[in-house]
Amino acid sequence: MVSALSLTSQLAPAPTDWQAEVWRLLGEVNDPEIPILSIIDLGIVRYVRGASREALHVGLTPTYSGCPATEVIRRLVEEKLARAGFGRIVIETLLAPPWTSDWITPAARLKLAAYGIAPPVEAVSNPRRLFAAAPVGCPRCKSTKTRLISEFGSTPCKAHYMCAECLEPFDYFKCI
Amino acid sequence: MSASAASAPSEDARLRYVLRLADTSLILGQRLAEWVGHAPALEEDLGLANIALDLIGQARLLLSYAAELEGRGRTEDELAFLRDAPQFLNLTLVEQPNGDFGRTLVRQLLVSAFQLELYEALKTCADARLAEIAAKALKETRYHVRYSASWVVRLGDGTAQSHARVQDALDELWPFTGELFAEDDVDAAMVAAGIAPRAAAVQARWSARIDAVLTEATLSRPADSVFPWHGKGGVHTEHLGYMLAEMQFLQRAYPGAEW
Numbered sequence: 129m130v131s132a133l134s135l136t137s138q139l140a141p142a143p144t145d146w147q148a149e150v151w152r153l154l155g156e157v158n159d160p161e162i163p164i165l166s167i168i169d170l171g172i173v174r175y176v177r178g179a180s181r182e183a184l185h186v187g188l189t190p191t192y193s194g195c196p197a198t199e200v201i202r203r204l205v206e207e208k209l210a211r212a213g214f215g216r217i218v219i220e221t222l223l224a225p226p227w228t229s230d231w232i233t234p235a236a237r238l239k240l241a242a243y244g245i246a247p248p249v250e251a252v253s254n255p256r257r258l259f260a261a262a263p264v265g266c267p268r269c270k271s272t273k274t275r276l277i278s279e280f281g282s283t284p285c286k287a288h289y290m291c292a293e294c295l296e297p298f299d300y301f302k303c304i
Numbered sequence: 305m306s307a308s309a310a311s312a313p314s315e316d317a318r319l320r321y322v323l324r325l326a327d328t329s330l331i332l333g334q335r336l337a338e339w340v341g342h343a344p345a346l347e348e349d350l351g352l353a354n355i356a357l358d359l360i361g362q363a364r365l366l367l368s369y370a371a372e373l374e375g376r377g378r379t380e381d382e383l384a385f386l387r388d389a390p391q392f393l394n395l396t397l398v399e400q401p402n403g404d405f406g407r408t409l410v411r412q413l414l415v416s417a418f419q420l421e422l423y424e425a426l427k428t429c430a431d432a433r434l435a436e437i438a439a440k441a442l443k444e445t446r447y448h449v450r451y452s453a454s455w456v457v458r459l460g461d462g463t464a465q466s467h468a469r470v471q472d473a474l475d476e477l478w479p480f481t482g483e484l485f486a487e488d489d490v491d492a493a494m495v496a497a498g499i500a501p502r503a504a505a506v507q508a509r510w511s512a513r514i515d516a517v518l519t520e521a522t523l524s525r526p527a528d529s530v531f532p533w534h535g536k537g538g539v540h541t542e543h544l545g546y547m548l549a550e551m552q553f554l555q556r557a558y559p560g561a562e563w
Contacts, residue, residue: 193440194361223365224436226443278347279451280354284444288347304443 146181146214153208154186160200161283164243167201171231174222182215189222192284192304229285229303241267246289246300264300266291274298317493319373320393321500322434323383324490324536325422326366327394329441330384331544332415333359334551335402344405351451355412358444365437385555389544396535397480399544406459406466407473412452413517414477418484420445421509425501434499453517460521467522474518475526482531484510490536 154176155168167173172191178184186205190198202219209217229248232240237247249262263272271293281288286299313321336356343349367380378386398415402408423445426438459466485507487495494500518525533541554561 190361190440192358192361192444193365194357194359196357223440226436226440228443278351279447279454280347280351282350284354284357288350302447304447 146184147176149212150176150184150186150209150214153212154205157201157204157208160197160204162240162243162245164239165232165236167205169233169236169239171233172201172227180215181213183218184209184214184216185218185220187220187222189227191227195284197283227304229301232301240301244268244298245286246298248301248303264289266294266296267298268296269294313493313497313499315373317490318431318497318499319370320490321494322366322370322373324393324395326363326370326383327392328398328415328419329359329366330363331392331394331547332398332412333357333363334547335398336408336412338402339408348405352408355448355451358441358448362437362441362444365440369433369437381555385552389540389548390538392540392544392548393536393538394544395480395483396533396541397477397483399535399540399547400477400480401543403473404469406455406470407477409452409455409459410470410473411477412448413456414481414484414514416445416448416452417510417513417517418481418506420449420513421506422501425506426499429500430498449513456517456523457521460518460523470521471523474523478526479529479531480533482528483533483535486531488537 151168151173154173155166157167159165159167159170162170167188170191172189174187174189176184176186186209188198188201188205198221202221205219206217232248240247244267246264246267249264264274264276265272266274266289269291271291273292274289275292276287277290277297278288280286281299285302285304287302288297289300290297333356336352336359339352340349340356343352363384364380367383371378371380371383395415397411400411402411420442423438423442427435427442429435429438456470459470461467485503487503491500491503495502515525533539535541535544
């Protein structure tokens with residue numbers, strides 16, 4: 129919940145009690161495809177606004193344009209807030225600025241590694257980096273002797289790697 | 305066209321331009337999805353499916369915008385599932401059949417490298433909605449270029465058999481690339497409005513990138529030729545109709561079905 133509070137302070141300087149409660153609840157909504165991360169860990173909650181708990185707006189941004197989890201996340205957020213007694217909830221989808229893996233919080237990167245998914249290795253958005261990226265460390269044995277098996281893994285946001293040291297295949301959360 | 309750098313295009317030109325982008329992504333996404341369960345290896349099956357997913361996601365964003373521009377109360381789904389072939393404005397290249405894995409990747413490289421340059425220009429264009437969709441799509445498209453280029457290099461610079469097959473695919477598909485850079489009235493109106501980039505500028509950057517990949521792949525670049533196709537004007541090869549028959553079957557047979 130530390131990340132939820134720090135984000136609150138960044139995005140809404142003087143959160144009301146109910147706004148803080150919304151951020152806390154959103155921190156309990158997990159990504160359906162990477163369930164160890166909350167949607168706040170992923171950096172996809174952009175704002176919580178509104179006049180009162182009876183009329184609030186939540187801004188969400190998709191990780192990838194076609195990510196099937198986007199719809200599920202909308203529903204999970206609506207459900208979570210409705211169950212906590214919030215009234216009319218409007219979920220707004222924002223495209224700009226586009227989501228980047230840089231928004232994954234530092235705590236979430238540690239969670240990803242502990243879960244067996246190598247976190248994104250560097251700050252992104254430099255297209256040249258795509259062709260000469262930094263080595264990806266194996267989340268199990270920490271070796272950097274790894275090789276890319278496929279640019280695309282089990283979900284749009286992951287690539288598929290294999291460790292040459294411990295021979296385990298693993299997912300890598302791509303820089304985007 | 306007026307000489308002014310920011311003359312507003314007619315709403316019809318804007319709508320047609322957005323539909324061209326949307327339909328190109330949608331039809332290519334649908335084509336790639338035909339590979340699901342059939343790719344040479346599981347990793348490539350996932351790779352092609354993920355690219356298809358990105359493209360269909362981009363198509364949804366663009367079709368929603370087109371539906372708003374049209375202002376007739378149609379939804380993105382109605383535009384995707386209830387238009388017939390002459391109303392689709394995709395590039396003729398993307399409706400071409402998959403062929404073998406190599407041919408699919410050659411087509412992907414030609415289109416993704418084009419989309420990359422286009423989105424790069426559109427992300428700062430005068431149409432704010434298009435700019436934000438382009439900025440989002442650009443990040444995904446970089447992966448599509450990287451993936452398809454790496455396969456074209458591997459197959460081109462591979463065995464005699466793989467080299468011959470991707471060279472054949474390139475020779476067959478190359479004539480369709482003429483349409484990518486042929487400006488018509490719609491493009492000209494969008495260029496004049498400060499929205500679309502000049503085709504010649506896009507072509508120069510596309511060409512340099514493609515040449516670099518082909519050289520590494522030891523493939524020869526075919527000569528440019530006159531092209532008779534005009535998919536973005538709604539005139540398609542026969543392949544599109546068969547594709548739509550499959551893609552639209554459910555909504556045609558059970559109108560309004562949801563799941």
